[in-house]
Amino acid sequence: MQVGFSPVADDLYREIILDHYRHPRHRGRVDPADAVVEADNPLCGDQIDLSVRFDGDQLAEIAFDGTGCSISQAACSMLCDAVSGRSREQALDVAQRFRAMLVEDGSPNDLGDLEALQGVRAYPVRVKCATLPCNALLQALDPGEDAQ
């Protein structure tokens, strides 16, 4: 498919984002799960239920269910892809660097598909769509983590 040719498509709706939105990876629910996090954005109604299972220190299984815009759902799909099978520490590192890329002008390096979401930074009201699954993941990895 052709990558979008309008400014909107160029800086926000990259084809890789639309692909994850149309064909989400890790859709479903891990059962039994070691942690289930329900994340809501009451402003726009985005919902993500993220469930994880650990095998020792390894994030053996991760899945999500939910409804929302392309940004929140694609970000969740990409995040699950990026951390599945990683150690808890590696997964935390990915989530923290992803969040830093969105809210602290952090470097988008070594984030794979997630790098496509850096265009969201130009849309302040949409940043929360992308951080919603990230906050859910941080909470699932470390229940002491502040969900904000």
Add this chain to the structure above:
Amino acid sequence: MTSLDVATATLDVAAVRADFPLLQRRVNGHPLVYLDSAATSQKPQQVLDAVDNYYRLHNANVHRGVHTIGNEATDIFEGARTRVARFIDAPAEGLVLLRNTTEALNLVASSYARELLSPGDRIVLTEMEHHSNLVPWQLAAERAGLELAFLRVNDDGTLDLSGLDELLAPPTKLVSLSHQSNVLGTVVPLRAVIDAAHERDVLVCVDAAQSVPHMPVSVRDLDCDFLAFSGHKMCAPMGAGVLWARPELLQRMPPFLGGGSMILRVSLEKSTWSTVPHKFEAGTPDVGAAAGLAAACDYFDAIGMDRVHAHEQQLTSHLLSLLEEMDGIDVYGPHDMSARGGAVSFNVTDVHAHDVGTILDRQGVAVRAGHHCCQPLMKRLGVAATARASVYLYNTHEEIDALGDALAEVRRIFR
């Protein structure tokens, strides 16, 4: 429709648009197409001038002291009360000037329902209320042991009135419902509901936030008991809202907020209250916004609310046709123009409303996207969110077409 058509023919939209400075803006490189007036309207120069004039020449606190400027400010504030009362064809002694519809409905829920109703009494609402006409009643019900019941919404977006008689039976004491839905645009046959309610000695509170700005509304004709609306949705500044209530009800109701202005005599132990409606206006009011609201009433009466309504009906009809002709767009709410007004909710198939809103915004088209403070209605419709385009007197047919073009871009990106 003939008289409406004639009226529309004489609404000079270009002249109206010239009154609104903000509509001259460009957004993201495109001329602004503002289709979010159901959230808040833009303001004409005449209203901005009235606010400016108040602060430049007449600013002082009201109902205090004896100096000249203070008297002028009081005259402006009390003049706004009578002006607004005339606009909605209601006795001015029942008109309480507040901040917005939400505050007005909270006042009724607190000072009427919570204070004057008894445990076990029932309040009837509808499934399509804005949270501001739901949550205050939930709070009152919880504190006073009241029961809530709900009229449902039909699949076509109209209100299901088949259960009305049953719901009006004892222990029902009050019905509170919107005149026009902010999501579906549905116009409720209020007069029939009010007549049926009054036959059973049930009072009716009307959320008129989406009707007073868009159609002629006469409190005397409706014969309602409470009516709430916001100035900011009818070209007035944010900060001026209205509760109209039957003066005899206001007499019986205890104050909502206590403080300055609302008292008659105060001792350290207790106080007595000022007369109606002043006993519900504690503290310094937003006099500038009230001046702007009075100017907005002048502005609308000079144009004629019949003409405003007819223009909006034409635009809405065009908007509905355009959306129905496009592939992959679901429109919510009645299609019959006699049962609806100018707020139109829709979704693009498989595209979330926020994505629609963002792509439209990039093309200068401003619409609302989300749950519109109506989560129960979203559940009824089976959607998480909708996009909503809403029209007003300053919108044009060309702007509706621009929305159509912008929606084609949404379809292209998400093809």
